């Protein structure tokens with residue numbers, strides 16, 4: 001898998017390959033935690049989907065979702081700094097006070113949007129896993145599904161922009177990229193165990209490369225075409241990368 005490794009720095013020569021593989025295997029084991037079970041990816045606060053006996057609670061939950069979606073639309077198009085809570089209130093026809101009742105600060109709104117962005121991925125994972133592909137096929141379809149969400153899902157678009165603007169947001173945002181890397185490293189380790197990976201490919205190194213590739217592809221497509229061509233661009237990149245890591 002020379003091309004993946006040759007792009008990294010001087011410590012990737014053949015004499016270092018075994019060492020690197022050992023290091024990333026250790027990382028895989030560490031990520032998998034005791035007993036080898038991958039930690040549940042995308043640790044997000046559960047979204048209460050409780051319905052029924054308390055209509056007041058349901059109305060509040062619906063209002064919160066309305067406000068969150070309006071905030072996502074404004075954060076995705078204008079960014080965190082340029083978006084005001086008054087704009088969010090105007091967009092949903094509420095007073096600023098009513099918005100603050102549900103989200104006490106603009107930062108709390110940003111955190112809620114980013115968390116709902118990450119809450120999308122376990123749902124995508126469950127849907128793709130239910131299709132019953134092998135670990136490599138699951139990784140491929142997960143990333144293709146994510147590319148679609150980056151193009152079509154306003155909460156995912158807003159969450160991605162807010163994570164890029166995190167230095168401007170005075171709030172505790174989830175650590176980006178690490179959960180996708182853990183999830184893909186787990187799937188690729190399973191593919192390796194089935195002999196589906198090229199011998200010299202380190203599952204975690206490949207996982208980091210796939211995450212970097214999708215992040216970069218969605219960012220460039222956003223800047224150049226507002227992600228209109230993202231699905232095509234990602235299928236090109238994914239084709240190259242999965243051909244590079246899949247065993248003949």
Ligand code: LUB
Nearest residue numbers: 160163176177180211214215
């Ligand atoms: C993904 C973004 C945008 C990584 O995992 C993340 O945090 C991500 C937001 O920060 O892309 C690519 C799968």
